[in-house]
Amino acid sequence: MIRRHTLxxxxxxxxGLVDLMAKATPVRSGDQLAxxxxxxxxxxxxxxxxxxxxxxxxxxxxxxxxxxxxxxTRLIVDAHDAEAFAxxxxxxxxxxxxxLLATSTRPDAAAxxxxxxxxxxxxxxxxxxxxxxxxxxxxxxxxxxxxxAFRTTIGLPxxxxxxxxxxxxxxxxxxxxxxxxxxxxxGSGDAVIGINPATDSPxxxxxxxxxxxxxxxxxxxxxxxxVLSHVTTTVDLIEQGAxxxxxxxxxxxxxxxxxxxxxxxxxxxxxxxxxRSLGRGTVGDQVMYLETGQGSALSAGAHLGTGGRPVxxxxxxxxxxxxxxxxxxxxxNTVVGFIGPEYLYDGKQIVRAGLEDHFCGKLLGLPMGVxxxxxxxxxxxxxxxxxxxxxxxxxxxxxxxAVPGADDVMLGYQSLSFHDALYxxxxxxxxxxxxxxxxxxxxxxxxxxxxxxxxxxxxxPLLSIASGS
Amino acid sequence: MSIxxxxxxxxxASDPWSGLRRTTQARIGLxxxxxxxxxxxxxxxxxxxxxxxxxxxxPLDVDALVPGLDALGLGPTRRVRSLAEGRGEYLRRPDLGRxxxxxxxxxxxxxxDVAVVLADGLSPRAVAEHGVALVTALVDALGTGLRVAAxxxxxxxxxxxxxxxxxxxxxxxxxxxIGERPGLSVADSLGIYLTHDPRPGRTDAERNCxxxxxxxxxxxxxxxxxxxxxxxxxxxRLGRSGVALKDSSALDxxxxxxxxxxx
Numbered sequence: 001m002i003r004r005h006t007l008x009x010x011x012x013x014x015x016g017l018v019d020l021m022a023k024a025t026p027v028r029s030g031d032q033l034a035x036x037x038x039x040x041x042x043x044x045x046x047x048x049x050x051x052x053x054x055x056x057x058x059x060x061x062x063x064x065x066x067x068x069x070x071x072x073t074r075l076i077v078d079a080h081d082a083e084a085f086a087x088x089x090x091x092x093x094x095x096x097x098x099x100l101l102a103t104s105t106r107p108d109a110a111a112x113x114x115x116x117x118x119x120x121x122x123x124x125x126x127x128x129x130x131x132x133x134x135x136x137x138x139x140x141x142x143x144x145x146x147x148x149a150f151r152t153t154i155g156l157p158x159x160x161x162x163x164x165x166x167x168x169x170x171x172x173x174x175x176x177x178x179x180x181x182x183x184x185x186x187g188s189g190d191a192v193i194g195i196n197p198a199t200d201s202p203x204x205x206x207x208x209x210x211x212x213x214x215x216x217x218x219x220x221x222x223x224x225x226x227v228l229s230h231v232t233t234t235v236d237l238i239e240q241g242a243x244x245x246x247x248x249x250x251x252x253x254x255x256x257x258x259x260x261x262x263x264x265x266x267x268x269x270x271x272x273x274x275x276r277s278l279g280r281g282t283v284g285d286q287v288m289y290l291e292t293g294q295g296s297a298l299s300a301g302a303h304l305g306t307g308g309r310p311v312x313x314x315x316x317x318x319x320x321x322x323x324x325x326x327x328x329x330x331x332x333n334t335v336v337g338f339i340g341p342e343y344l345y346d347g348k349q350i351v352r353a354g355l356e357d358h359f360c361g362k363l364l365g366l367p368m369g370v371x372x373x374x375x376x377x378x379x380x381x382x383x384x385x386x387x388x389x390x391x392x393x394x395x396x397x398x399x400x401x402a403v404p405g406a407d408d409v410m411l412g413y414q415s416l417s418f419h420d421a422l423y424x425x426x427x428x429x430x431x432x433x434x435x436x437x438x439x440x441x442x443x444x445x446x447x448x449x450x451x452x453x454x455x456x457x458x459x460x461p462l463l464s465i466a467s468g469s
Numbered sequence: 470m471s472i473x474x475x476x477x478x479x480x481x482a483s484d485p486w487s488g489l490r491r492t493t494q495a496r497i498g499l500x501x502x503x504x505x506x507x508x509x510x511x512x513x514x515x516x517x518x519x520x521x522x523x524x525x526x527x528p529l530d531v532d533a534l535v536p537g538l539d540a541l542g543l544g545p546t547r548r549v550r551s552l553a554e555g556r557g558e559y560l561r562r563p564d565l566g567r568x569x570x571x572x573x574x575x576x577x578x579x580x581x582d583v584a585v586v587l588a589d590g591l592s593p594r595a596v597a598e599h600g601v602a603l604v605t606a607l608v609d610a611l612g613t614g615l616r617v618a619a620x621x622x623x624x625x626x627x628x629x630x631x632x633x634x635x636x637x638x639x640x641x642x643x644x645x646x647i648g649e650r651p652g653l654s655v656a657d658s659l660g661i662y663l664t665h666d667p668r669p670g671r672t673d674a675e676r677n678c679x680x681x682x683x684x685x686x687x688x689x690x691x692x693x694x695x696x697x698x699x700x701x702x703x704x705x706r707l708g709r710s711g712v713a714l715k716d717s718s719a720l721d722x723x724x725x726x727x728x729x730x731x732x
Contacts, residue, residue, distance in 0.1 A: 168495070179493055342562065405499050419499070
């Protein structure tokens with residue numbers, strides 16, 4: 001269906017929902033690369049007006065990626081909860097923005113948002129985010145509450161957790177142990193200690209799983225570990241009896257993009273069951289760890305939707321959260337600046353995308369974290385990461401990723417540092433996950449407010465983690 | 470402690486982290502100024518990021534490369550640029566970096582077997598520092614059995630631009646030597662991409678890559694050239710490059726291992 005809007009004496013025409021959504025999206029290089037971005041700021045503004053008038057119910061009738069040809073769409077549509085949708089069913093996208101902002105100021109905001117979440121589709125949430133300013137994305141996300149648990153509890157108000165990411169270019173156990181020690185001494189690791197392996201070899205993955213599990217048991221750390229291998233590698237290792245806490249997979253918002261990752265919905269649902277069957281959690285049983293990022297579908301050439309039109313990358317990203325929701329994960333994070341400047345060109349685009357992804361995931365009911373990051377060929381630097389981290393801290397992000405000195409020496413990009421995590425906890429009064437904080441305090445590494453204290457390495461009982469003794 | 474002394478790895482001789490630093494290049498044990506990074510460590514990071522950014526953005530000085538390439542005796546060096554106008558467009562539009570603005574001056578009249586394209590990619594600095602030496606080593610390693618076309622230097626170029634060049638020259642084997650995305654610790658690394666029967670539309674799965682070439686710390690010129698020559702030989706016997714070549718027995722063990730340890 002053609003949509004029209006007249007602005008400043010000029011009438012703009014949008015050829016269907018896919019075109020309208022793309023043109024209403026704040027500017028980003030990936031949509032320009034895909035050829036679906038608005039041609040001018042005025043066209044973008046006109047599209048936002050037209051999108052604001054669209055009834056939310058439209059998204060139940062008109063799909064941006066066809067139901068017949070895409071299993072992610074089928075999952076989203078078939079799982080839709082009409083009863084939960086009822087309180088907002090009469091609203092337009094613009095009216096929904098007003099409803100979210102008003103709801104977020106009320107004392108029962110968290111409960112209301114949780115109740116309505118199963119009634120929202122990813123496309124509805126993506127649409128409303130396109131009408132929202134950064135402060136709106138922060139305000140509503142802060143009002144929403146999502147918690148998850150395995151050996152620590154993630155997402156509690158007043159807390160922010162970290163994934164300690166001790167990557168090494170050759171998976172050297174001594175090097176990984178040294179980076180892990182550095183992170184633990186800085187109070188990181190309460191979301192997960194998660195290694196990106198340099199190879200997908202099952203033997204190497206198993207070796208790293210044992211390294212982390214031995215460490216956990218030796219020092220009685222309330223933590224979960226993960227080696228971010230392909231889901232099929234992890235499921236095989238579960239069958240072989242390896243100590244698998246979390247099952248990782250990268251996911252995207254179309255069937256084709258997931259196929260490029262070598263996964264489908266059934267495989268992911270089975271992997272979730274396999275992970276849960278081990279019963280290794282203590283305070284919860286959520287085992288899936290999922291990563292996403294705007295641009296992954298375009299990068300795989302699997303970004304076309306209804307009518308063969310390119311779907312904007314933010315809408316496709318939000319559809320990945322629709323898939324994630326079906327897996328009831330412990331952790332989900334967007335790897336926001338990793339993919340490069342052809343998708344998110346500069347710090348402004350990365351900051352905006354990070355806030356959108358966090359808002360959309362959290363509103364859909366996911367324990368949402370962000371890998372606040374950039375590459376050396378993007379127009380971004382540490383100042384941009386500071387801005388995004390601070391905003392995410394205010395917005396109530398469940399966790400962020402941290403590496404030694406913000407420099408991932410395996411993946412060749414810059415994430416946050418352990419220091420950055422201490423910074424955001426300090427300025428916003430945020431604490432680690434409660435189980436992990438208690439462990440830190442027990443070793444004299446945290447004070448009564450959950451602040452991580454400086455440690456003398458030579459005097460720390462954790463020193464033997466890295467010295468091999 | 471002087472913050473100006475940013476060159477040495479250890480804050481003091483008695484730094485308890487110094488032993489652990491031998492196990493990883495990761496920036497461990499940086500110390501704390503309250504919650505934050507101490508000044509010296511902040512400045513070290515800033516300098517590394519600046520070097521990486523400069524490596525991306527400084528344009529390739531093609532004139533400086535030509536004498537060294539001409540000296541190979543393969544014929545006068547040819548130049549190609551992509552459709553990307555400037556660095557900003559190159560970074561935003563990888564599709565334009567894959568297509569040549571013009572192939573004038575390249576013709577299929579030659580009888581070469583192999584073409585070597587030296588492309589700026591994401592690190593013109595890597596090409597400036599290692600390009601001529603690596604191409605020289607490649608020509609040596611290929612030996613006298615194969616005819617190598619006069620070198621081509623491509624600017625604002627991605628790997629797939631070479632497919633157009635290779636097709637225009639009518640060669641069966643294409644080697645693209647290209648600057649790799651700079652990391653914080655290494656900003657001058659080159660990669661070599663082999664494509665058998667190059668033509669527009671080839672995918673990355675149809676190529677073989679040797680990466681991390683940046684002596685003295687990374688792979689050396691001669692070692693990289695030996696692996697490339699073995700791949701060229703294997704691909705010409707197998708009649709294809711890419712995953713099929715890596716998995717085939719057309720490679721000796723050393724070459725297969727060198728590829729397996731690449732990123």
